[in-house]
Amino acid sequence: xxxLLLLLLTSSATLLVFGLWIPLKAVLAQEMLExxxxxxQARQVESRPWPWADTWPVARLAIPALNDSxxxxxxxxxxxxxxxxxxxxxGDDGNGAVIIAGHRDxxxxxxxxxxxxxxxxxxxxxxxxxxxxxxxxxVVDSRSERIDAQQLPAGTLLLVTCYPxxxxxxxxxxxxxxxxxxxxxxxxxxxxxxxxxx
Amino acid sequence: xxxxNDLLRLxxxxxxxxxAPGRSAVVSEARCGHVPARSAPPSFLSKFRHRxxxxxxxxxxxxxxxxxxxxVHPLYAEASETDDVGQLHFVDDRGQWQEPALVLGSxxxxxxxxxxxxxxxxxxxxxxxDQWREGVFVFPLPDKASVYGLTMKVxxxxxxxxxxxxxxxxxxxxxxxxxxxxxxxxxxxxPNLFTARVANIPPKxxxxxxxxxxxxxxxxxxxxxxxxxxxxxxxxxxxxPIRPSTDQWQSGWALPTIEVADADAISPFTVKPADVAExxxxxxxxxLIDAGLPLEEVSSPSHQLVTSQDGQTVTVxxxxxxxxxxxxxxxxxxxxxxxEPSAAVFYQSWQGEDYLLAMLVPGQIGKRVLPRExxxxxxxxxxxxxxxxxxxxxxxxxxxxxxxxxxxxNVIRFNSQxxxxxxxxxxxxxxxxxxxxxxxDRLRAEGGTEMAPALSLALQxxxxxxxxxxxxxxxxxxxxxxxxxxxxxxxQIRQQLGDQRLFTVGIGSAPNRHFMREAARWxxxxxxAIHSASDVSGPLQALFSAMESPVLTDIQVQWPxxxxxxxxxxxxxxxxxxxxxxxxxxxxxSAMGELRVSGRLPGGEAWRKTLDLQQAASGTGxxxxxxxxxxxxxxxxxxxxxxxxxxxxxxxxxxxHGLMSAYTSFVAVETTPVRMPETPxxxxxxxxxxxxxxxxxxxxxxxxxxxxxxxxxxxxxGLMFSVAIVLLQRRALP
Numbered sequence: 001x002x003x004l005l006l007l008l009l010t011s012s013a014t015l016l017v018f019g020l021w022i023p024l025k026a027v028l029a030q031e032m033l034e035x036x037x038x039x040x041q042a043r044q045v046e047s048r049p050w051p052w053a054d055t056w057p058v059a060r061l062a063i064p065a066l067n068d069s070x071x072x073x074x075x076x077x078x079x080x081x082x083x084x085x086x087x088x089x090x091g092d093d094g095n096g097a098v099i100i101a102g103h104r105d106x107x108x109x110x111x112x113x114x115x116x117x118x119x120x121x122x123x124x125x126x127x128x129x130x131x132x133x134x135x136x137x138x139v140v141d142s143r144s145e146r147i148d149a150q151q152l153p154a155g156t157l158l159l160v161t162c163y164p165x166x167x168x169x170x171x172x173x174x175x176x177x178x179x180x181x182x183x184x185x186x187x188x189x190x191x192x193x194x195x196x197x198x
Numbered sequence: 199x200x201x202x203n204d205l206l207r208l209x210x211x212x213x214x215x216x217x218a219p220g221r222s223a224v225v226s227e228a229r230c231g232h233v234p235a236r237s238a239p240p241s242f243l244s245k246f247r248h249r250x251x252x253x254x255x256x257x258x259x260x261x262x263x264x265x266x267x268x269x270v271h272p273l274y275a276e277a278s279e280t281d282d283v284g285q286l287h288f289v290d291d292r293g294q295w296q297e298p299a300l301v302l303g304s305x306x307x308x309x310x311x312x313x314x315x316x317x318x319x320x321x322x323x324x325x326x327x328d329q330w331r332e333g334v335f336v337f338p339l340p341d342k343a344s345v346y347g348l349t350m351k352v353x354x355x356x357x358x359x360x361x362x363x364x365x366x367x368x369x370x371x372x373x374x375x376x377x378x379x380x381x382x383x384x385x386x387x388x389p390n391l392f393t394a395r396v397a398n399i400p401p402k403x404x405x406x407x408x409x410x411x412x413x414x415x416x417x418x419x420x421x422x423x424x425x426x427x428x429x430x431x432x433x434x435x436x437x438x439p440i441r442p443s444t445d446q447w448q449s450g451w452a453l454p455t456i457e458v459a460d461a462d463a464i465s466p467f468t469v470k471p472a473d474v475a476e477x478x479x480x481x482x483x484x485x486l487i488d489a490g491l492p493l494e495e496v497s498s499p500s501h502q503l504v505t506s507q508d509g510q511t512v513t514v515x516x517x518x519x520x521x522x523x524x525x526x527x528x529x530x531x532x533x534x535x536x537x538e539p540s541a542a543v544f545y546q547s548w549q550g551e552d553y554l555l556a557m558l559v560p561g562q563i564g565k566r567v568l569p570r571e572x573x574x575x576x577x578x579x580x581x582x583x584x585x586x587x588x589x590x591x592x593x594x595x596x597x598x599x600x601x602x603x604x605x606x607x608n609v610i611r612f613n614s615q616x617x618x619x620x621x622x623x624x625x626x627x628x629x630x631x632x633x634x635x636x637x638x639d640r641l642r643a644e645g646g647t648e649m650a651p652a653l654s655l656a657l658q659x660x661x662x663x664x665x666x667x668x669x670x671x672x673x674x675x676x677x678x679x680x681x682x683x684x685x686x687x688x689x690q691i692r693q694q695l696g697d698q699r700l701f702t703v704g705i706g707s708a709p710n711r712h713f714m715r716e717a718a719r720w721x722x723x724x725x726x727a728i729h730s731a732s733d734v735s736g737p738l739q740a741l742f743s744a745m746e747s748p749v750l751t752d753i754q755v756q757w758p759x760x761x762x763x764x765x766x767x768x769x770x771x772x773x774x775x776x777x778x779x780x781x782x783x784x785x786x787x788s789a790m791g792e793l794r795v796s797g798r799l800p801g802g803e804a805w806r807k808t809l810d811l812q813q814a815a816s817g818t819g820x821x822x823x824x825x826x827x828x829x830x831x832x833x834x835x836x837x838x839x840x841x842x843x844x845x846x847x848x849x850x851x852x853x854x855h856g857l858m859s860a861y862t863s864f865v866a867v868e869t870t871p872v873r874m875p876e877t878p879x880x881x882x883x884x885x886x887x888x889x890x891x892x893x894x895x896x897x898x899x900x901x902x903x904x905x906x907x908x909x910x911x912x913x914x915x916g917l918m919f920s921v922a923i924v925l926l927q928r929r930a931l932p
């Protein structure tokens with residue numbers, strides 16, 4: 001009986017630790033990504049946050065309404081979403097649409113609080129901030145819809161995360177898509193300019 | 199992560215039964231949550247009697263309970279919320295995602311007689327759901343197909359369709375749909391793209407639509423070819439959407455744009471074969487070739503064939519029985535060596551009018567190699583991703599190999615933007631060729647298909663550089679033609695062409711053949727199709743030798759008898775390349791006398807040939823072919839003059855000949871209603887299959903949730919459980 005109890009206790013504790021490790025990892029990774037992001041902006045190269053990483057920072061996403069800011073990684077393959085939101089489509093040049101996906105229980109947890117008119121800011125590697133306004137948000141079924149990036153007008157930003165927000169099912173088919181449109185390019189931040197000049 | 203995956207799998211059976219995934223977990227956790235809650239109050243009373251460790255345990259369990267309640271509360275709130283979210287129309291009332299309800303079957307029955315192939319295409323829509331359905335299916339047909347019949351089959355009954363002006367037919371259909379009658383409507387969206395609508399398909403039943411169409415058989419360099427498109431490559435729609443809309447990607451259909459006003463009608467949802475129901479999107483094909491001459495070989499670059507011969511008639515079937523509709527079905531047949539026809543005449547009398555179809559192959563007409571200026575244009579848009587871009591690269595490499603040091607060349611690649619390798623065409627020196635090879639090897643497919651700037655770049659006027667000898671300037675355009683604004687591009691080619699020639703090379707499992715053929719025609723060149731990676735060298739060899747050979751220009755035909763009553767098409771033949779036949783169809787000529795054809799060789803000498811019309815064999819469907827050619831001719835004229843085509847005249851011609859056209863479509867309506875007006879009818883847009891070898895152009899939504907909430911919930915529940923047991927044990931002990 002005691003042994004069984006011990007087993008239950010340890011396995012539950014392990015589960016809890018694993019469960020808590022995921023959000024912790026998301027927070028810790030962002031700290032490391034800050035360093036890599038600063039370096040990639042300074043040197044204008046793809047700099048990997050740790051030597052064995054299969055991804056690198058490509059942008060900074062700031063959501064003033066949520067008082068939140070995070071580093072966006074290239075692509076969404078493998079484990080990269082655990083460290084930060086991934087950019088599915090879109091480049092630094094500002095042509096075409098930008099699509100960013102993130103985990104609903106870590107980085108994109110606050111997405112459901114976004115409302116039409118809220119500001120979203122995106123900074124490219126060249127240091128330029130681009131400001132977007134939320135247009136709408138909707139729920140899609142990933143089994144019956146795809147994103148046609150070519151059809152989206154330039155200057156569109158899509159933030160994708162899982163839906164419903166508090167579900168425990170990690171494999172659900174529904175996605176929450178926030179659509180935002182660019183206001184225009186705002187002036188680059190001065191401290192970035194000086195770093196880029198090195 | 200292994201651990202969490204196992205947990206998910208254990209968890210999943212419940213989520214099928216439960217209305218919302220969260221709920222079952224919530225219920226069980228809530229029950230667990232009560233255990234310590236109930237046991238807690240007595241422990242408070244007895245806390246002074248127990249050891250301090252016991253008190254800590256109770257404190258811990260209380261904290262755990264509070265934590266769990268905090269954690270579980272939003273889950274519970276969410277579970278009660280999801281029941282009435284109105285947007286989730288693709289989830290039925292039991293929370294199950296609905297599979298596409300209609301299963302599509304296709305049967306092709308094709309008979310080839312002479313130069314015309316006559317086909318019956320039976321499309322069956324089987325409703326697997328418990329609801330009444332309307333099926334909408336966008337499908338391709340051969341690019342020169344003349345559709346002349348529609349029959350709807352419901353059970354034992356057959357209803358013949360009628361040709362009507364497009365808007366009238368659509369109204370008839372919509373009225374019948376509302377009234378609950380069986381109805382079918384087939385419309386032409388592009389010369390090679392059609393939409394079938396079938397209304398009121400009863401639950402668990404099948405409604406079939408039989409289309410009759412004919413198409414000319416291709417004949418080039420002694421080989422006959424028939425191609426049967428089964429799916430389409432998703433088209434790129436340039437321009438901005440006409441109306442900004444929130445349902446931008448509603449079930450995968452594109453929105454109309456300024457340049458392609460009917461984008462939504464020609465862009466069905468494209469899926470992988472695994473995403474359609476078992477047995478759906480398969481076609482059975484039977485092809486009967488009555489060539490009228492002994493055949494040496496029947497082959498296909500796309501599928502394995504089973505052939506059986508009976509005299510001069512050959513029956514062809516695909517070896518695998520029914521084929522998956524994800525690539526064009528192509529059959530080629532070759533007469534015995536030395537027996538290739540160099541001329542043929544067919545005759546038919548219809549409604550008191552005589553129709554003649556004449557074919558003439560000029561044959562070998564000398565060879566003279568001029569220094570050339572070759573511009574290769576390669577499409578690197580997203581629709582080319584996968585097998586297509588590899589084929590395109592190897593086609594381009596093969597093209598580079600044909601260059602001699604006397605030639606100049608350039609390579610232009612385009613997707614959303616066009617980019618040229620050299621500022622202006624360069625001499626084909628070893629150095630430049632090596633650079634080009636490297637450039638080509640590095641090409642990747644992504645982005646849009648903005649063809650217009652690439653065409654401008656390729657067809658731009660040559661600058662300066664007076665040369666000692668004139669160069670023949672040729673543009674080779676390698677693409678899958680996945681564009682929606684064909685007409686605009688043809689206009690551009692006509693305006694910018696000058697004395698250049700444009701050759702198109704079609705790539706992929708389902709290229710837009712209409713665009714390829716017409717672009718080459720407006721560009722005074724030829725169209726070559728590549729079907730698979732193994733099929734690259736043969737057709738390209740033929741193309742490059744045709745490009746080196748001179749062409750026959752200024753072709754004139756003279757029919758016997760008085761000119762007045764004769765209407766012959768094409769009005770003006772284009773220039774002729776090595777191995778190509780001249781094909782004319784005429785009305786008002788009886789099978790008597792001689793047809794005279796003359797032309798000019800590149801050196802300036804005249805070329806003449808006569809054809810004895812009395813040798814004519816009887817043919818079928820010539821009048822339809824004639825009417826189709828006449829309609830095409832009228833649309834060409836409108837394009838050249840920049841006016842709208844004469845809609846009334848085309849409608850009248852098409853109705854008189856029982857043909858579908860851009861302005862006429864078929865509609866079949868059963869007279870008695872079958873569906874009660876109060877029974878709902880659900881629309882079902884059937885997807886088309888992604889062409890084999892190409893990659894999904896559209897992005898899938900990534901997986902964007904972690905197992906963290908599940909792990910935390912399970913961990914907390916487990917811990918509470920253990921603490922509760924420990925507490926109970928302590929209490930049980932004296």
